[in-house]
Amino acid sequence: MDYSSFNLERCRLLAGSEEACSKSNGVAYFMNRDQRVQDNWAFIYSQELALKHNLPLYVLAGLNINHPESPEATRRTVEFSLGGLQEVAKECSQLGIEFYFLKDHHVPINNRILKFMQETSVHCIVTDFSPLHPQRNQIKELSDKIGNDSCLFQVDAHSVVPTWVASDKEELQAVQMREKIMKRFDEFFTEFPVIKSHPIKAAQASPVIDWDQIRSSVSVDESVQSCEWAQPGSRYGLQRLQKFVTEGLEIYSEKRNNPTADALSNLSPWLHTGQVSAQRAVIAVKKCEDLFSESVAKFVDEAIVWSEMSDNYCLYNKNYDNLNGAPKWAIDSLNQHRGDKREYLYSREQFEKAQTHDDLWNAAQIQLKLEGKMHGFMRLYWAKMILEWSSSADKAISTALYLNDHYSLDGADSNGFTGVMYSIAGVHDPYDAKWGERPIYGKIRYMSYDSITERFDISDYIKKFKVPN
Template identity: 45%
Template sequence: MAPPVKKLKTTENTPAFDAFLNSIEADRTKVGPSILEFSFNKKRARVLSKAKDLPEWAEGIMYWMTREERIQDNWSLLYAQRLAMKSKLPLHIYFCLRKTFMNAPIRHFKFLLKGLEEVANESEKLTIPFHMVISNEEGSNTVLDFVMENKIGCVVIDFSPLRIGRSWAEKLKEALPEDLPLVEVDGHNIVPCWIASDKLEYGARTIRNKINSKLNDFLTPFPPVIKHPYSGKLKSKEIDWQVAEASLEVDRSVDVVSWAKPGYINGIKMLYEFCNDRLKKFKDKRNDPLGNAISNLSPWFHFGQISVQRAILTVKSFKSANKESVECFCEEAIVRRELADNFCYYNPNYDKLEGAYDWAKKTLNDHRKDKREWLYTQEELEKSLTHDDLWNSAQIQLVTEGKMHGFLRMYWAKKILEWTESPEEALAITIYLNDRYSLDGRDPNGFVGCMWSICGIHDQGWKERQVFGKIRYMNYAGCKRKFDVEAFVSRYGGKVVKKKR
């Protein structure tokens, strides 16, 4: 029999939201009282090491948290707890806070740290020690020290398709003792990346059925992470979050935004608002930057503070009243998002012109020397100093709000291709600006969005024209047909700055 649902304490929440939040808790306990009563789909995990079984000397199981920064609805942590409970061993969560990471500014680190503070508090209540190490070293180095010092018998890690995450996993695998298992769990995708496809997919049409045909096996409810019944000598140390933030060696000029509050509770609140207020408009208004129809969930997805699978399960419960909008959201949040992971996982040049299809590389090279009517430097673009008031306004939104509407992000990126010396420069600037300001920067979706806009990834050749070649073109007039450009410009104040070649 499942234990009674524990009411979550929230502040400044409406009774309706509290009911929504606690209904999610209730859904978990309906599955079973713990992960041991749940049939875990073993295809979600894969053993990277030669060792498969725990060594006799094991005194604990460790989950190295990287991509999935939450307690509940976390397949990696659930796998680790299942193993620890079966082995009657303590369970530990480990996080390595890098003092600098892929040029992320303080905006992103503050979002990260607030979410981790919530994780640490919840894990303590569940008697799962949370250990955070602050370091400039590669994450795999600090993990190895922790494992050896504390006789950790198995390490569970999050899957990442990006080079840096994959290198951490590979280095750790090589450094661990031969008798110590290393297990990778894909808790970010609903269908694990390596299960969805074993190759680089050309586009949504080639991967859609591969993913959708497997959803019945993987789009399942979550059991709860419970209070861990086994404790050991190793306890977590108290974390001074202000000291942690002060230790960072990052750009502090790009600071927090007001609309996105970090952490699981705030992510669920955004999901609640989407389902109740915006979902009904999603099908018809999702491509309108003024339509207020999108989920706004990407920062919480990127930092792993809420689960995409939880979002899909919740959104699908609103299908009877919003069938077409729910289907459109599932297409974007499942198929398109998992296609991005597929691209980054199977294409090592996911952020370079070399990663483009042959037709795109050829057409961009053919038009490399075409005359550009307008040319801007990275600094001019960053400061919104162009002749295009819509583009300037979109850049201002990115800088001030840490986000940009998806339709505008395509226009924004394509204009950078049009206004810079080369496709390589355009791609580098686009990724730089996106990663510096957007809360969902340094993400497979971001890399693929830039590559789609500039290099035609997951697209086809279109009518040939100057500079773009056969890459899909977008212009100001087309935007005016889609939404009220004047209203958008008025909102963000992107004044025209005239400068010609």
């Protein structure tokens, strides 16, 4: 297998040393954030290690629900994740790679990995990377417990330029992040080696997986059901990517901010779960660079620069989910206007049920609940109105994050946290004096119903997602 395009800066050793592989019964890749076999740098590195040491290769995965009452614990989220993992398990079987589903989802995932290591004497673990607190804490606990006879590697399989390589600090503006990413882009933007049939077989086959039993055993919010338009798995995600390249890319530059135009990729559910690689999406889009150069440039900026800036924010700002994670000017301004009179005040339940006076906002919320997605431009308006109709910015952030994480197929994601903080708290959106200062918003950029209806005819959008009588 040719690993010449694997840049070792994608990988970092978190515990132990590679020498542990020589005494291990195999290499196990804990597939957490990136649920795919191909186009997966963490999987590629895992197979490289296994081949180098003549070892069998395992994939470990499981539901990572921190608490049954956490916002993302819904049937919608679980079914999408399980559907993707079921496809991974099938592909692993075809490649001679053992797939272990780590059951007992109420047990912390790191404890389930330790149990697997004890039962199999597999001491070499590779995992992918997430900048979010729950996943980072789990991996930290695992690295602290695995012992001196084991090793733990981490590979950033989500970003083109690994988050820790792009920058070693929080970047405050896109222009700074863009410069740093593009400086290293060509080094990391390479074609993926293919995961091939693994020649070294495990001494013992992995247990048979009863997917229906797993689905029925999970306690989640059953009122938030799967969305028919978004089928889980890499195969469906890549079909969606191809549809965008052939039908949407041509108008992406001009109409991507128009909520009534079908100009977006709608790839976020598959990118969020890692069922499709952002790098693969950009490879596909860049093939049309001669035809649609402006659209390709805009897509690369959104899919790489802004997305990887979200990971940067969540990695280096411990308060990425609350007002303290905002820039000082925004905190000061919002606090100065904390006591401003609100014409409308809504509870989280009223927001959730789309019971506001604003038919456009209600339509956006209904779309989120029904389709597990919302047009990016509408999500900006949606979040800013939550600020305007909440008693404080703190409460607005909490409400927006709950609704996004509970209903969106790309919820509980660095893009979601950063998007809410951008809309409500000025993160990555430095104050411009021409905005002036307004009640409630202070110096935060303002949006209004009129500003949208003047740009777009949104009557059909409102009719499509009208609140039922």
